[in-house]
Amino acid sequence: MATVLLSACQAPPDESTVDHLKIWYKQEAKSWMREALPIGNGYMGAMVFGGVERERIQFNEESLWVGGPGEWEAYDGGNRKDAHKYLPQVRKLLSKGELEKAHALANKELTGVIKRNNNHEFWEGFGAFQAFGDIYIDIEKTGEISEYHRELDISDAIARVSYTDGDVHHKRTYFANYPSKVLVFKLENDALQGQDYTLELTTPHKKVNYSSSGSELILDGLLENNGMAFGARLHLETKGGDIGFDENKIKVTASNAVTLKLVAGTDYLNHYPMYKGKDYESENLATMNKAKEVSFQELLNEHLSDYRELFQRVDLSLEATQIASLPTDERLKAYEEGQEDPSLEALYFQYGRYLLISSSRPGTMPANLQGKWNDKTAPPWASDYHMNINEQMIYWPAELTNLSECHQPLINYMESLIQPGQKSAASFFDANGWIVNTMNNPFGFTAPGWDFPWGFFPGGAGWLSQHAWEHYEFTQNKEYLQEQGFPIMKEAALFWLDYLMDDGQGYLVSTPSYSPEHGGISEGASMDLQIVWDLFTNCIEACEVLGIEDEFKQQVMDSKSRLFPPQIGRWGQLQEWKEDVDDPENKHRHISHLFALHPGKQITLDGTPELAQAAKKSLNARGDQGTGWSLGWKINFWSRLREGNRAHKLIRRLLRTTTDEGFEMLKGGGTYSNMLCAHPPFQLDGNMGATAGIAEMLVQSHDGQITLLPALPDAWKSGSVKGLKARGNFEVDITWKDGKLVEANITSKSGNSCYVKYRDKTLRLGLLKGETFTVGYDMKLNLGLNATND
Numbered sequence: 040m041a042t043v044l045l046s047a048c049q050a051p052p053d054e055s056t057v058d059h060l061k062i063w064y065k066q067e068a069k070s071w072m073r074e075a076l077p078i079g080n081g082y083m084g085a086m087v088f089g090g091v092e093r094e095r096i097q098f099n100e101e102s103l104w105v106g107g108p109g110e111w112e113a114y115d116g117g118n119r120k121d122a123h124k125y126l127p128q129v130r131k132l133l134s135k136g137e138l139e140k141a142h143a144l145a146n147k148e149l150t151g152v153i154k155r156n157n158n159h160e161f162w163e164g165f166g167a168f169q170a171f172g173d174i175y176i177d178i179e180k181t182g183e184i185s186e187y188h189r190e191l192d193i194s195d196a197i198a199r200v201s202y203t204d205g206d207v208h209h210k211r212t213y214f215a216n217y218p219s220k221v222l223v224f225k226l227e228n229d230a231l232q233g234q235d236y237t238l239e240l241t242t243p244h245k246k247v248n249y250s251s252s253g254s255e256l257i258l259d260g261l262l263e264n265n266g267m268a269f270g271a272r273l274h275l276e277t278k279g280g281d282i283g284f285d286e287n288k289i290k291v292t293a294s295n296a297v298t299l300k301l302v303a304g305t306d307y308l309n310h311y312p313m314y315k316g317k318d319y320e321s322e323n324l325a326t327m328n329k330a331k332e333v334s335f336q337e338l339l340n341e342h343l344s345d346y347r348e349l350f351q352r353v354d355l356s357l358e359a360t361q362i363a364s365l366p367t368d369e370r371l372k373a374y375e376e377g378q379e380d381p382s383l384e385a386l387y388f389q390y391g392r393y394l395l396i397s398s399s400r401p402g403t404m405p406a407n408l409q410g411k412w413n414d415k416t417a418p419p420w421a422s423d424y425h426m427n428i429n430e431q432m433i434y435w436p437a438e439l440t441n442l443s444e445c446h447q448p449l450i451n452y453m454e455s456l457i458q459p460g461q462k463s464a465a466s467f468f469d470a471n472g473w474i475v476n477t478m479n480n481p482f483g484f485t486a487p488g489w490d491f492p493w494g495f496f497p498g499g500a501g502w503l504s505q506h507a508w509e510h511y512e513f514t515q516n517k518e519y520l521q522e523q524g525f526p527i528m529k530e531a532a533l534f535w536l537d538y539l540m541d542d543g544q545g546y547l548v549s550t551p552s553y554s555p556e557h558g559g560i561s562e563g564a565s566m567d568l569q570i571v572w573d574l575f576t577n578c579i580e581a582c583e584v585l586g587i588e589d590e591f592k593q594q595v596m597d598s599k600s601r602l603f604p605p606q607i608g609r610w611g612q613l614q615e616w617k618e619d620v621d622d623p624e625n626k627h628r629h630i631s632h633l634f635a636l637h638p639g640k641q642i643t644l645d646g647t648p649e650l651a652q653a654a655k656k657s658l659n660a661r662g663d664q665g666t667g668w669s670l671g672w673k674i675n676f677w678s679r680l681r682e683g684n685r686a687h688k689l690i691r692r693l694l695r696t697t698t699d700e701g702f703e704m705l706k707g708g709g710t711y712s713n714m715l716c717a718h719p720p721f722q723l724d725g726n727m728g729a730t731a732g733i734a735e736m737l738v739q740s741h742d743g744q745i746t747l748l749p750a751l752p753d754a755w756k757s758g759s760v761k762g763l764k765a766r767g768n769f770e771v772d773i774t775w776k777d778g779k780l781v782e783a784n785i786t787s788k789s790g791n792s793c794y795v796k797y798r799d800k801t802l803r804l805g806l807l808k809g810e811t812f813t814v815g816y817d818m819k820l821n822l823g824l825n826a827t828n829d
């Protein structure tokens with residue numbers, strides 16, 4: 040689908056060997072994290088290994104979690120009864136400058152409660168996302184293996200494996216169908232007598248029972264930890280040959296094709312306070328009964344039209360160089376050695392969109408730290424919902440890259456956090472409104488974490504509320520804003536109206552506060568105040584859109600005007616805290632005090648140039664290294680500062696391959712050969728942060744205007760992008776050549792007018808709904824009747 044633009048300085052690759060939207064290899068995957076290829080339909084995820092003699096398909100169902108009320112009777116979302124009694128004391132100690140004492144008291148009395156802090160990876164009571172199971176398929180090898188090929192085609196969301204064994208050709212196809220909620224795998228061979236396949240369905244969980252019915256293998260299980268019931272059905276269809284079931288194994292003899300359909304579910308229900316009660320057995324049965332009546336081809340066609348409708352909304356074409364035709368692992372190596380490959384960067388961008396579509400669809404839970412992919416029972420950081428950067432970052436590309444529907448699971452999930460979050464706000468802070476802190480599980484754990492500084496972050500809800508607002512900004516759906524978006528935002532704002540305190544100088548500050556995972560207790564960590572500024576600004580705008588003039592709006596306006604403003608410190612930096620204590624040598628991965636630059640809008644190059652320079656100073660001091668997501672964030676910061684080459688440098692840094700699967704944060708992040716982001720270990724956030732950052736390099740709209748190519752790097756000399764979204768519900772297509780705009784089409788989907796900026800020129804466009812306006816290089820070309828030069 041993507042047009043190829045060839046780099047002038049290099050010989051063109053053989054076009055027939057370049058697959059712009061394929062990730063591919065000449066060998067099977069050995070490592071789950073680094074090599075296996077992810078597919079998903081939002082409800083379920085699977086990792087495909089492509090083994091010749093032993094295929095492994097590891098799979099997940101999104102709600103299979105240990106922890107929560109089923110595990111522990113005293114579980115109450117982490118709440119500590121009457122903890123707020125200690126709040127005045129903590130505040131008093133802070134105001135007297137007794138920081139150590141204030142921290143000690145907060146760490147004792149304001150921390151959330153879990154059953155047991157038994158190790159870093161698995162916290163009892165809080166729980167963890169669980170691996171569901173594996174399908175292993177043994178296939179006897181009869182000759183020499185040749186022509187092995189394994190790929191993930193992200194233009195169609197299909198994984199494929201093919202090879203020749205002696206003179207028998209083998210072919211496998213894997214996809215995850217969202218409308219029918221089923222994963223589908225097909226293994227084919229052209230052997231004269233067919234081929235034997237031995238399948239095995241396994242799970243790491245102990246309390247399980249296997250049975251078969253017709254051509255179906257059924258797994259029923261109960262998590263020992265919290266009694267969560269779960270089940271899967273695996274349906275088989277063969278072309279010729281026989282099928283025999285034995286416990287969790289299926290023997291297929293002398294067959295030319297095996298088609299597998301897999302559904303799974305649990306009795307988890309996102310319903311406070313017990314989070315249980317879904318009739319998953321009936322659902323699984325009904326889903327499978329429907330899916331097994333439908334042919335492989337019909338399920339594939341349904342999948343393709345569903346997936347393509349979302350994926351094809353955006354096209355990014357960047358130059359392809361010689362290395363573009365290499366297998367992905369070799370291509371990444373060549374890139375790391377210094378070769379240019381803009382089309383690899385475009386692939387990484389589209390891969391982010393692929394991963395979001397595969398892990399977050401209407402009706403599913405939101406993607407977690409690893410999306411919907413996890414092979415462990417004690418995954419890193421519980422593979423939870425981390426609300427002090429990670430979860431938000433996962434959703435940064437949703438609106439920008441025209442996948443607004445994929446944002447919906449996060450918004451619905453936020454809505455479900457209001458009730459538990461209100462209880463946490465009351466028990467810890469005697470405040471109204473809802474909060475969620477650093478770590479959150481799907482059982483309404485909204486309390487602060489169980490250790491500070493990392494655990495304390497009531498700002499999580501305010502930050503998430505930005506997503507509720509932006510969903511409106513990008514879609515202009517007022518009904519949504521009224522019914523769902525604004526109530527989420529308002530409840531988050533109510534907390535801050537109660538929590539903010541006068542600092543004695545007439546300013547409102549957040550006390551106590553911690554800058555996420557960095558530094559000590561403070562009376563005004565900048566990030567909190569910037570989040571509140573953003574939240575209050577958005578609430579005021581929402582009131583205006585909805586025609587609300589009430590006391591709430593008035594209070595928000597009053598408080599906003601009294602917020603302690605961002606400060607420029609002694610070395611010209613943007614201060615991370617109220618006190619001027621930033622260390623210019625500090626390289627910490629969290630750059631929380633730059634929230635106002637991105638994803639916020641309080642600091643902009645045109646609107647607040649001095650603060651923007653201070654942000655730049657801080658960013659330079661933090662340097663160009665970092666964990667996966669930290670690098671992803673830096674791409675966005677440099678884009679907002681309109682420094683395309685620096686943003687591009689960070690992309691190159693992020694695409695450095697690593698084999699590190701551990702927790703060695705300090706070594707810095709990168710990319711595994713399957714192009715999943717290495718924090719390390721694998722976290723989805725870095726993929727998504729970079730995807731959003733690349734979109735921000737091409738179009739920005741956070742500051743009241745649509746800026747075209749704000750941070751175009753020299754490396755992307757010529758190219759085109761189609762279908763990016765801008766606030767106000769505009770769709771933007773841009774073509775550029777030799778670093779200069781050739782043409783941009785701006786389509787107004789809601790009939791709004793806008794300002795369009797390219798370099799130092801700005802146009803005001805008044806557009807009707809559905810109308811497209813074309814601007815040329817000099818921003819004067821193609822002037823229609825409704826456009827005026829500003």
Ligand code: FUC
Pocket residue numbers: 408420425429556628629666668704718722
């Ligand atoms: C935050 C970050 C870590 C990691 C974890 C999942 O705690 O500080 O780097 O990404 O989330």
